[in-house]
Amino acid sequence: MSRAVVLDVEGTTSSIGYVHDQLFPYASRVLGSWVATHGGEPAVADALRSAARIADRPDAGRDEIVDILRDWIRRDAKVAPLKTIQGLIWQDALAGGALVSHVYDDVPRALRAWTARGWTVHIFSSGSVAAQRAWFRHSPHGDLLPYLTGFFDLDNGGAKREPDSYRSIARSIGTDPASIVFLSDVAAELDAARTAGWHTVAVQRDDTPPVGGDHAVVTTFDQLDLRDDLTGGPAARSVAGGPR
Numbered sequence: 001m002s003r004a005v006v007l008d009v010e011g012t013t014s015s016i017g018y019v020h021d022q023l024f025p026y027a028s029r030v031l032g033s034w035v036a037t038h039g040g041e042p043a044v045a046d047a048l049r050s051a052a053r054i055a056d057r058p059d060a061g062r063d064e065i066v067d068i069l070r071d072w073i074r075r076d077a078k079v080a081p082l083k084t085i086q087g088l089i090w091q092d093a094l095a096g097g098a099l100v101s102h103v104y105d106d107v108p109r110a111l112r113a114w115t116a117r118g119w120t121v122h123i124f125s126s127g128s129v130a131a132q133r134a135w136f137r138h139s140p141h142g143d144l145l146p147y148l149t150g151f152f153d154l155d156n157g158g159a160k161r162e163p164d165s166y167r168s169i170a171r172s173i174g175t176d177p178a179s180i181v182f183l184s185d186v187a188a189e190l191d192a193a194r195t196a197g198w199h200t201v202a203v204q205r206d207d208t209p210p211v212g213g214d215h216a217v218v219t220t221f222d223q224l225d226l227r228d229d230l231t232g233g234p235a236a237r238s239v240a241g242g243p244r
């Protein structure tokens with residue numbers, strides 16, 4: 001029987017501070033010139049049109065759309081066309097060394113241990129699949145892609161607070177919901193996954209706001225004891241604060 005771990009990125013595998021202090025300002029800074037260069041490419045043109053539609057300004061020109069996207073970045077809006085464009089920008093920057101990704105030290109250790117035991121590991125993040133792949137490929141711990149089987153974002157996974165997204169991801173990875181463990185720093189995401197029948201574990205990193213909710217809690221992946229028999233739920237070895 002297949003067993004899977006699904007991981008959120010920002011606040012779970014990686015620092016929120018890094019994303020907000022490095023990635024977002026970088027995207028905001030280069031956005032205007034990047035859109036001027038790439039705006040004619042079909043995927044980018046499509047994302048720009050889609051952003052204008054969502055903002056209810058279908059006739060907006062490129063400069064106005066760049067302003068809309070910058071405003072969304074400032075407000076950390078999880079909007080698919082913004083995430084598509086950010087992902088393409090970050091992909092180049094991560095590959096070229098203009099940006100370095102951040103992954104907590106316990107993450108590669110856990111990825112190695114879980115996959116060695118036959119679990120598959122997948123990512124579900126608001127960041128686009130292109131951003132996710134570049135993020136883990138160019139990690140400070142080396143290329144982590146060999147440990148990752150599937151990548152889901154707002155386009156191919158759906159909204160992170162909707163139970164249907166988790167149902168559809170379970171179907172897509174071919175794993176029974178009762179054999180999937182989801183780790184996230186956002187209680188509403190964990191609630192949605194639990195509604196879909198998944199096991200849930202809140203990740204409370206030192207540098208993140210309190211997760212809240214009533215999910216089992218770990219502060220690092222080292223504390224998660226992934227038993228092959230999940231009937232009692234995934235065990236957190238040394239739970240900080242206990243289930244809340």
Ligand SMILES: CSCCC(=O)C(=O)COP(=O)(O)O
Pocket residue numbers: 008009010011019023078086124125126127128131132135160
């Ligand atoms: C490498 S993914 C970039 C981070 C990002 O844009 C984002 O929105 C992360 O959201 P998450 O769902 O991972 O909390």
Ligand SMILES: [Mg+2]
Pocket residue numbers: 008009010011012184185186
């Ligand atoms: Mg998160």
